[in-house]
Amino acid sequence: MRAGSFGQLTQDKENTTQVTFHYVEGNTETFTIPIPASEFQEEVLQLLNQPWLTFHLVDQTVFICTARLIKVxxxxxxPELQGQGIFSNSMRVSTMQRAAAGRLPMNT
Structure with missing residues (x-):
């Protein structure tokens, strides 16, 4: 790594957004796009209403059919996304956390 490259990596990370698509068939794909999350959030809901999304990569172009997505x-x-159907301050519960909760005695 050349001198000063860590700063460049940090800056690049701040100016990119990583998007992972989960398809109905069970496959996933992840893309990094050169847009800060703050800018991407302004368009994300409108983008997901489009029938197709297009990603131009260095060696290929990829089309994503939004009707085949189950999770993004x-x-x-x-967190700036606000409105109906958007839940702030949510937490993901892992399988181990769910299993542990089922084994703990309940106080009544």
């Missing part, structure tokens, strides 16, 4: 993950988080 975006990193970093975009």
């Amino acid at each position: 993950e975006i990193k970093p988080a975009i």
